[in-house]
Amino acid sequence: MLVGVFEKNKLVYTGKIGTGFTDKMQKEMMQQFRPLVQKTSPFSTVPDINKPSRFRPEPPDAKATWLKPQLVCEVSFREMTEDGVMRHPSFEGMREDKNAKDVVREKALHVSKSLIQTPEPSAQTTRSKTSTSTRSKASAQPQTPEPKKTSKTSSSNPSNTSASPKSKTMSTKTQPAAKSPSPSRSSTPSKQLTRPTPPADRKTLLNPSEETQTKKINGHDIQFTNLSKIFWPKEKYTKRDLLNYYYQVAPYILPYMKDRPQSLNRFPNGITGPSFYQKNVLGKVPEWIETFPYHSEGDKEDKEFLVCTDEASLLYMISLGCIEVNPWSSRVKTPDNPDFCIIDLDPGKNTKFEQVIEAAQITRQVLETAGITSYPKTSGSTGIHIYFPLGAKYDYEHSKEFARVIVQRVQEEIPSYTSLERTVSARKGRMYLDFLQNRPQATIAAVYSARPKPGATVSTPSTGTK
Numbered sequence: 501m502l503v504g505v506f507e508k509n510k511l512v513y514t515g516k517i518g519t520g521f522t523d524k525m526q527k528e529m530m531q532q533f534r535p536l537v538q539k540t541s542p543f544s545t546v547p548d549i550n551k552p553s554r555f556r557p558e559p560p561d562a563k564a565t566w567l568k569p570q571l572v573c574e575v576s577f578r579e580m581t582e583d584g585v586m587r588h589p590s591f592e593g594m595r596e597d598k599n600a601k602d603v604v605r606e607k608a609l610h611v612s613k614s615l616i617q618t619p620e621p622s623a624q625t626t627r628s629k630t631s632t633s634t635r636s637k638a639s640a641q642p643q644t645p646e647p648k649k650t651s652k653t654s655s656s657n658p659s660n661t662s663a664s665p666k667s668k669t670m671s672t673k674t675q676p677a678a679k680s681p682s683p684s685r686s687s688t689p690s691k692q693l694t695r696p697t698p699p700a701d702r703k704t705l706l707n708p709s710e711e712t713q714t715k716k717i718n719g720h721d722i723q724f725t726n727l728s729k730i731f732w733p734k735e736k737y738t739k740r741d742l743l744n745y746y747y748q749v750a751p752y753i754l755p756y757m758k759d760r761p762q763s764l765n766r767f768p769n770g771i772t773g774p775s776f777y778q779k780n781v782l783g784k785v786p787e788w789i790e791t792f793p794y795h796s797e798g799d800k801e802d803k804e805f806l807v808c809t810d811e812a813s814l815l816y817m818i819s820l821g822c823i824e825v826n827p828w829s830s831r832v833k834t835p836d837n838p839d840f841c842i843i844d845l846d847p848g849k850n851t852k853f854e855q856v857i858e859a860a861q862i863t864r865q866v867l868e869t870a871g872i873t874s875y876p877k878t879s880g881s882t883g884i885h886i887y888f889p890l891g892a893k894y895d896y897e898h899s900k901e902f903a904r905v906i907v908q909r910v911q912e913e914i915p916s917y918t919s920l921e922r923t924v925s926a927r928k929g930r931m932y933l934d935f936l937q938n939r940p941q942a943t944i945a946a947v948y949s950a951r952p953k954p955g956a957t958v959s960t961p962s963t964g965t966k
Contacts, residue, residue: 501591502547502564503575505605510544511569512605514584515577518912520591523926529594536567572598578905590908705747705815706740718812720788724819731770731823732956739770739821745950746818750811753825753948757814760827761792761805761835763943768821771952781806789813792832794941807832823952824880826943829899830892835940837892841899842937842944843907845884848919850929853882855917859910859931860884866909880951880959885944896940903935 501518504511521529541547541564550559572595577586584605706713706727714723727740746753764778780803781791790813791804808814808827817825829838845859860876863886867874874888890899911918911933919927922936937944945951945959 501573502543502549503573503589504543504569505603506601507605509601511542512584513543513545513547514580514605515575515586515589516547516549517575517589517591518915519589519908519920520575522921523928525591532571532594533565533567536570538566538568541566542569570600572596572600572603588905588909702748702751704744706743708740717815718810720786720812722812722816722819724815729770731767732954733770733772734954735956737956741956742823742950743815743818746815747811749948750814753946754808754811754814756947757808757825757827759807759809759831759833760829761794761807761832761941762817762828763826763941764806764817764820764822765824765826765952766821767823767952771823771954775952779803779805786816789816790832792835824949825946826949827946828941828943829938830896834892836895838890838894838896838899838938839892840887840889841903843886843903844879844932844934844937844944845886846932846934847882848924848927848929848931851882851917851931855914855931856882856884859914859918859933860886862913863906863910866906866913875961877947877959877961880945880949880957881953885959896938900935900938903938907933907935 502513502516504513506512549562549564552559574592574595575586575589576592577589579587581587705715706724711727712723712725713727714721716722724740724743727738727743729739731737731739731742764781765775766778767773767775780796781789782802782804785791785806790807790809792807793802793804795801796803806813806817808817808825814825828835829840829842830836831839843863845856845863847853847856864874864876867886867888872888874886876884876886879885894902907920911920917930918933919930920933921927922932924932936942947959947961949959951957951959
């Protein structure tokens with residue numbers, strides 16, 4: 501949707517909005533638009549709606565349907581560019597209480613001036629202090645939230661800006677030495693990436709014959725039982741194979757697990773058997789296992805999460821039938837402040853993996869534009885997870901809302917096959933750009949985590965350069 505504001509009785513273009521509408525809202529808006537269709541552009545200068553951008557160098561040949569500028573909508577955005585176009589706009593809703601002619605460009609006042617010159621509320625001055633950003637650069641870095649930036653602009657014409665996806669490839673590291681960031685890294689790009697050094701003689705933990713074995717790990721005797729139980733029927737992989745995998749990969753996965761509460765996803769009889777989540781381990785684990793207390797609002801009880809601290813606690817979790825490991829994004833010392841923000845690209849039934857790769861590349865480009873280094877990994881299923889460090893400087897609400905801004909920008913670039921709808925049916929088979937993994941206690945499969953999927957897949961870091 502193309503929008504503008506009035507300046508000296510002329511409609512001046514202020515940008516193109518491609519996000520913020522639900523399917524239901526679009527249908528309702530089309531009913532409002534139809535009576536206002538006209539053949540000529542209402543703008544003082546016809547906007548170039550097919551102008552190439554760094555995210556879409558070859559835009560589609562979109563055709564605009566012009567409208568009489570009589571409707572008003574409200575739009576949030578990060579700031580105005582020097583040429584008067586909104587940066588990262590998002591539709592907030594129609595405004596039937598405003599007259600289109602009263603919608604003019606809002607200008608931010610210096611705080612001292614705004615205190616002295618306090619105008620009476622009117623269509624022109626409503627929210628004027630929060631209508632535009634006073635920062636000179638687009639700041640996508642997480643900041644302490646400011647008042648929402650809004651602008652009431654006269655709605656103009658809908659245009660079809662969908663683009664056909666381009667087929668691309670992404671290389672995936674399959675060895676534990678993949679380059680990936682430590683969660684404690686800052687967002688400042690660095691050429692030095694953490695490479696854990698495993699013990700030289702790390703082969704397997706459990707021998708191939710005994711069904712029950714006891715091993716001393718980090719000074720604790722742990723008994724491993726039912727080792728020949730088949731966890732992956734087609735591949736014939738056993739519980740023993742799974743434990744040996746986590747033993748071998750422990751030096752690489754522990755930096756992403758240490759001191760983080762865990763949500764246990766247990767598959768005691770393998771991937772084809774029943775599974776269940778376990779969060780409360782109060783009184784159910786050995787005394788040497790560290791736990792993190794929390795109060796359950798559901799049943800008003802005090803409970804405890806298991807905390808992974810070392811190799812022993814990691815392998816103890818796996819012995820319970822946890823095929824995958826799901827840590828918090830924050831640590832016990834800063835439980836309200838995640839170390840990283842996560843964007844989960846979750847394919848729909850109509851999504852091709854080439855489209856997931858393209859969405860990952862566009863996400864990286866959006867973040868790079870803001871000076872943020874990001875790190876992708878495969879989900880171990882059909883999607884891609886994108887991490888970027890926060891350094892435990894912001895809380896989960898900041899992280900979630902910042903991720904929302906990023907996925908809105910991404911969705912604007914590839915609206916034809918992505919969705920921000922939480923309800924699966926409303927996505928209509930499109931890829932879900934999930935930013936809600938950044939809520940307190942939300943978890944996602946860790947780096948190098950095995951997945952309870954056919955083929956015994958693993959969530960693997962990528963260099964992200966291809």
